Amino acid sequence: MKVANLEGALLDYWVAKADGCLEVVYLYQDDKYYATDCGVPVYYSRDWSKGGPIIEREGLVIAPRAHPDFIATMTWASQPYRGKSAQHIGSTPLIAAMRAFVASKFGEEVEDAPSVTG
Template identity: 45%
Template sequence: MKVSELEGYLLNYWVARADGLRCEIRKRQPCETMHAYIFIDTAVHTGYPRIYSASTYWNEGGEIIERERIGLMPAVEGGVAFWIAAHPDYSDPVRGSTALIAAMRAYVASKFGNEVTEAAHG
């Protein structure tokens, strides 16, 4: 699968993998959509599952952008607005409909290249 096409839970899954986090794709409830879950240690639980959404929430993705020094720039082409992200360890700029999507794609590409394998769904 092309990194430039990753979005939603699949993008979040690969961001977590790029960050070295244990991650699974699964539903919270049988009738819900898929989510990327990471497993964290809390004062009460070890390996507590938590939905991870770095491509949607700035409190998760923003920390990666700052740490990885990912550059972001808004752009317009053919009347369509999008964002361009550049990672210092990856030569090609990456696009996304939002700044977080572009930045997280750039981060994944910097770790895995232009393509990733299909993620297993739990």
Template identity: 40%
Template sequence: MKTAELTAAPLDYWVARSIGNSPVIRKVDGKAVCLVSWMPFEPSTAWSQGGPIVERHHVAIEWDNLKSCWIAKLVHIPRPGGVELFVSFGDTPLVAAMRALVQSRFGKDVYS
């Protein structure tokens, strides 16, 4: 699946993997939910979970007037002298930021 198209539980799942957790997706009250250690993990919608990730990974988020959406930028330095910039878009700041994080770890496509 394209990282740029991830939303909801699948996006949260890949964020959890990006930061070293072992998530699962389960149905809870008929809704797919990402769980980490059997607790809901929803950084793409909950600032209490996503905010610290944005801060820790220095994700820059801003509104893009031309595209009418949020844009997130994440700089990754994989080795001395090397710099990679990852740019993602989303309907919300957290979705854009979490997509940028996943893209920085797994690339433009993710596979189960």
């Protein structure tokens, strides 16, 4: 799966893995992933208190960017300040930054998350 297409709980799953959490589980009833060994619910791409420290620690640069097809639609771009990772785009600053973080750790493609069963 391309990192550029990750969003929601699936993006958060890969951020947790990139941040060093070894066991990340999906709770079907909550429709959310939890990083059990890190002791936190996984909301990196939706909560500044979770994603913000990663942005600061990793030196991720975030900037607004006009969508190429719709000038009135704003998107966000992010990439590490240091390193050679590609720029990543998202509909919010956190989504763009978390995609850039995942790509900096795993490259431009990741495996599918573990199967979800009810």
